[in-house]
Amino acid sequence: MGLINLSSPHHHSLSQTSRLMALVLLATLPGLAAQSYFYGYGTLINLVWASFLALGFEALILYLRGRPIMPYLTDGSALVTAFLLALALPPFSPWWLTLVAVSFSIIFAKHLYGGLGSNPFNPAMVGYALCLISFPVAMTQWAGTEMTMTFGQQWQWFWLESVTGGIDAYTSATALDIMRHTKGLTLSEVASSNPQLALGLTASMWVNIAYLLGGLVLLGFKVFTWHAPVAMLASLGFCAGLFHMGEPDLYPSASQHLLTGATMLSAFFIVTDPVSGATSRKGKLVFGIGVGILVFIIRSYGSYPDAFAFAILLMNLSAPLIDTYTKPKAYGHQSKAPRSQGRP
Amino acid sequence: MTKLWDFHGGVHPIQNKDQSNQLPINTMPLPKQLILPLSQHIGNQAKAIVAPGEYVLKGQLIASAQGFISANIHAPSSGFIDAIEERTLPHQSALTGECIVINTDGKDQWTKLHPVSNPETVSKQDLLHIIQAAGVTGMGGAGFPSVVKLQSKAKIDTLVINGAECEPYITSDDRLMREYAEQIIAGISIAQLLLDQPRCLIGIEDNKPEAIIALNEALSSHTNDKASIEVCVIPTKYPSGGEKQLLEILTGLQVPHGGIPADIGIVCQNVGTVKAIYDAVVLGQPLITRITTVTGKAAKNAGNYEVLIGTQTGDLLDFAQVDMSKTSRLVMGGPMMGFTIQDTQTPLIKSSNCLLAAEDLELAPIADHHSCIRCGLCEVACPAQLLPQQLFWFAKAEEFEKAQDHNLSDCIECGACAWVCPSQIPLVQYYRFAKGRLKDLASEAHIAELSRVRFENREQRLIDEKLAKEEKRKNRATAAAAAQAAKRAANPSEQDPIAAALARVNAKKQEQEQEPKKQVDSAPKTHEQIYKELKTAAAITRTKLNKTNKALANAVAKDHELAQGLQTTVDELTIKAADAQGKLQAYEAKLGLDPEKEKALLTDVAKANALVRKLEKALATSLDPQGVETQLVIARVSQKTSANALAKHQTNLPSTLLPEQEQ
């Protein structure tokens, strides 16, 4: 019987990348459900389509790069990218919009940088940002909450971008958009003149709470540490609260910031992306704080419907720098030895 | 109850301890043959003091420690020395090393022992001597000679006894504590005596309740009013038994980077080691046995065995009825830090605490590893507070300096990071590789430094010589001038005899002053000078010969009349060149220089380096790194040996070339 030579450890926790990824996918389900409930079937259709595309592109690129296909395909990272994109894109995204986003994410943002683990930017966010810049109209067509499309209508819109009665009946600006484009009115005036705002805020709130739930589950399973999401939410909440206190009529409150748009989705599913984030726990804190501040600034003064893609990409850019300055102190480097003088 | 602290990170692997801790320690029958490596410890290899064919008694010294950090080795049973030869060592690399092989005669006859029933009556010096003579080394991990720690110069206020045994599967310390609690406490008392009565904390993980009870019972009947002994029950978490981690748990202090526990007033010993100290002093027995766990699902009689040091693994496995057809991975040590062995003749040494014969599905599957997703789980688990994912990155990219910047040297190779890694990257393997490379680089730098110093010394000497020559010339000139002046003063005038006499005296004085300097000048040339001159002479004649040869060829081609003359010159020069070359070689031989050998060694090194680099590249990209690693380990060993040989060869040079008067 041949005895083999192996390096220690000979034991393993049996955790696997694919299981971690599967957990992440599962944790998005509450959010997905809430989103579908409020905005219709768009997200679901998008999700299936994006997953299909992501796996296809991943396999193709792996094949072209001469890498083993199955081990990498089954690690689940492509699916996570697909899910995140599908959830972040507007429910009324037509097929080509998702195609552009997914292909760009997988091919350029991920594999041209060397594949999983080597990509400096979060692939989903790169795809999202590209679409945001290239197709601003399609990207701001957010579903309204009063009237949702039937599955058939949604299906038709998805492929043909036409729907009986016109799309305008079903779209509305997001709550964030409404709050920013106040046209000189104060926030309370906007709220009273625009009943959509209240509705939009409620829907958005539930969606965010659902994502928060999923995120807490992941935290419980120790898929990531609390540092980045908590730092991000805290800094966003702090900035918002501060400005809201100063001028409540101009700036939405902290809770409105925390529970609208893609706040929770980003906090728990994107800011926590380990590949493109900072490494150490201190680094993650800095990273999260940076994202929170940038989100607040872009939301308040920028002209895009939501700020996450840019905030995260900017922080991805600074992650190596953060790493350099937040290297944790190793064992024995903490402090001077209390008695090292006593050494002969 | 002493306050406990926590250490960063750590993991909770499945314990699997009850496979082996149920039965009492079983003594293994005397094996036919014992193999005793001369290096079972950290430090210098011991030197064999017996010869093949010699008869030795049980407990007789057969190899003696060399230097301060080294340890004696004794015959574990009586019998004849069969051979002193290279055998496989119990080591990750499966290297071979010098071993004494004893064929036991079955009588198991002791040599005369000198027990000390009451250690308190003996001087510290004598106690230390007894422990040193008994060859006691650390029995938990690396095998550091215990006596070195016990005569710490720094003031020691805490003696930490490591009974944590945090590695899964291993239970040898557990059983030892249960069955030899009193001896352990007595051994601790001896250690306390030697260290000026520090307090003692025994750290035991809470998964060993029986051992805790046993020790506490032994303590209740123990009296020592000078120093306290306390059993500290610590939470089960791997690697709490790492020396640095245990110290942190028990005292809240961290051993400073690059330091030793004594720097913070602590000495740490394993429970097995204090038992060995007891045996050495009170029973007078040298360290020739130990308790080893045999476990794993392939072992029918899993349990703990008292074995003689030098017992072959195969013998113990047979005795424990291990079904070798069921296991393909035989681990010496625990599943987290142990190493696989392939040769069942590999002997058990003083630090061999476990043999794990696991069934194939029992341990981590051999999986292809994925890319690092930078999930950070490894960082959370690392007890050394490192960034394992970054270290991995640097090791893979061969950016060893950066790895060093990230404190690679503080990695204790505990394997916690690799254990949690969801991508199943064999991280520790990468760290070992990087550490090895760093060491190589350091030794390369060391060699470079040596040659630099050698070169600078030589330059300085040449300059000095030149200056001395210059001075001598000047002095000679002044002396000559003075002599001339004296002559002139003496000869023509004769009017002033006194002045003339004075001048003569002066001249003489100067000449006398000249004398010692002259002696320096006429001192025998240094070897190096002679060697150099010979080399130059040989080179010059060679060049001349070549030139004339060319001229001759030219002349012949043009049928010039000079050809005849040139031919004679060539003939003469050929003889001269051969003569010069011969002289040079003779001198080289005299100095022990061997340019051919150096060239051969250089090629060896280059070849080995190239192979290692090639394999390292292969390792980084291979999806089956284990296979490559084996080759790599072998290649690295040959790389090191060749580098060492070269270094030795080169460092031998300067001493033979040093001028004699400097020696």
Ligand code: SF4
């Ligand atoms: S645990 Fe493995 S995959 Fe995760 S960061 Fe560490 S090395 Fe990378």
Ligand code: SF4
């Ligand atoms: S093996 Fe080294 S890097 Fe990995 S957890 Fe242990 S100390 Fe940290």
